[in-house]
Amino acid sequence: MALCVLPPPPPSKYYTTWRKSAMTVRMMTASSGGGGGGAGGQLSSSYEEGKLERPNWSGQTPLSRLVGALISFKPIYSVLKLGARQVLISTAEKKNVPWREMTKEILESDVYEEMESIQNMSIIYPDYYLNPFHAYDEGNLSWLAAAEAEAATSSMMRRTIPDASSLEEANEIVRGNWLNAIEQHHQQYSGNLKIRDILDIGCSVGVSTRFLADKFPSAKLTGLDLSPYFLAVAKYKEKKSHQRSNSFQWIHANGECTGLDSQSFDIVSVSYVLHECPATATINLVNESFRLLRPGGTFVVTDNSPKSRKLQELSPVLFTLMKSTEPFLDEYYLLDLEKVVKDAGFVNVQIILTDPRHRTLTATVPY
Numbered sequence: 631m632a633l634c635v636l637p638p639p640p641p642s643k644y645y646t647t648w649r650k651s652a653m654t655v656r657m658m659t660a661s662s663g664g665g666g667g668g669a670g671g672q673l674s675s676s677y678e679e680g681k682l683e684r685p686n687w688s689g690q691t692p693l694s695r696l697v698g699a700l701i702s703f704k705p706i707y708s709v710l711k712l713g714a715r716q717v718l719i720s721t722a723e724k725k726n727v728p729w730r731e732m733t734k735e736i737l738e739s740d741v742y743e744e745m746e747s748i749q750n751m752s753i754i755y756p757d758y759y760l761n762p763f764h765a766y767d768e769g770n771l772s773w774l775a776a777a778e779a780e781a782a783t784s785s786m787m788r789r790t791i792p793d794a795s796s797l798e799e800a801n802e803i804v805r806g807n808w809l810n811a812i813e814q815h816h817q818q819y820s821g822n823l824k825i826r827d828i829l830d831i832g833c834s835v836g837v838s839t840r841f842l843a844d845k846f847p848s849a850k851l852t853g854l855d856l857s858p859y860f861l862a863v864a865k866y867k868e869k870k871s872h873q874r875s876n877s878f879q880w881i882h883a884n885g886e887c888t889g890l891d892s893q894s895f896d897i898v899s900v901s902y903v904l905h906e907c908p909a910t911a912t913i914n915l916v917n918e919s920f921r922l923l924r925p926g927g928t929f930v931v932t933d934n935s936p937k938s939r940k941l942q943e944l945s946p947v948l949f950t951l952m953k954s955t956e957p958f959l960d961e962y963y964l965l966d967l968e969k970v971v972k973d974a975g976f977v978n979v980q981i982i983l984t985d986p987r988h989r990t991l992t993a994t995v996p997y
């Protein structure tokens with residue numbers, strides 16, 4: 631395993647005000663999708679961009695500062711945190727995501743036995759990771775956060791496609807369009823490079839890893855995360871379902887500096903991770919992904935789109951609640967991700983709105 635020393639990247643270099651022309655956001659339309667296995671193939675035609683470069687509740691606007699000041703006042707933060715949690719659970723259950731049942735099932739299972747084989751005792755957590763996240767005081771470092779993660783993901787899918795009649799339908803659009811974007815990009819720019827090894831950085835409890843496995847059934851999957859609790863759930867769930875032909879490994883490491891061998895993956899995926907990271911971590915994650923990919927390999931990021939009309943039009947109550955549980959949203963929305971990716975050395979950088987709220991960025995390591 632190669633060791634790496636993290637240089638302190640200068641994030642402000644990437645905060646330059648965005649010019650419209652600097653962005654290459656495309657919208658996925660009903661005619662632009664490909665087929666493919668796993669979830670996917672179904673595309674919506676109405677993923678609209680808003681009028682702004684980013685939501686005005688994010689970044690450094692007066693509104694954003696006001697919300698920031700509110701959240702930083704401890705008594706208000708505590709109330710918001712509880713409110714955010716209640717909204718999450720009740721909206722999930724209204725949409726038939728059995729949040730409490732799913733959580734109980736994990737907490738009362740044998741998941742704890744996986745911890746010993748997963749946990750890397752020598753890991754040094756980056757400071758940002760020790761912040762409270764998602765209304766959990768210990769952030770992602772707890773059994774409760776791990777037990778609730780899959781319900782939270784399912785709920786997010788239902789919120790993204792509110793008209794979907796089921797979770798499966800919402801996943802087919804959100805996860806399906808993301809998978810199709812990867813497949814199309816890889817076929818277009820890396821045609822001859824067989825997909826043998828896929829790394830899912832920030833795999834959480836393995837939901838994204840399982841979707842990648844179903845889409846690319848002959849690939850070997852590596853799920854990597856900073857939370858040993860999440861990884862224990864991922865491993866427990868994967869062991870319980872014997873239906874896949876792929877092989878899986880779960881690694882407890884920092885995606886900014888994994889220690890894995892250079893050029894050992896054909897696809898590196900980072901899904902719904904970067905909005906939880908400060909800019910410095912994002913820059914490190916992108917550079918590390920570049921190092922880990924083989925020439926011709928495909929990098930894919932999917933996450934909130936600053937251009938999404940839906941996100942720009944979020945109600946003040948909702949965006950205040952959201953910001954109270956996501957400490958790095960302002961940095962996320964300010965960062966010019968396309969520039970970060972190009973500066974890391976990637977080519978063929980494309981950004982597509984793959985659902986009403988999220989963009990998918992794909993890029994290639996040059997041959």
Ligand SMILES: C[S@@+](CC[C@H](N)C(=O)[O-])C[C@H]1O[C@@H](n2cnc3c(N)ncnc32)[C@H](O)[C@@H]1O
Pocket residue numbers: 759770783831832833834835837838854855856857860883884885886900901902903906907911
């Ligand atoms: C919202 S979850 C990702 C969900 C998952 N990829 C999916 O699509 O369902 C974000 C994950 O990123 C992980 N994470 C954050 N920073 C990380 C880092 N530097 N290295 C590895 N994992 C990280 C967190 O522990 C968390 O599990």
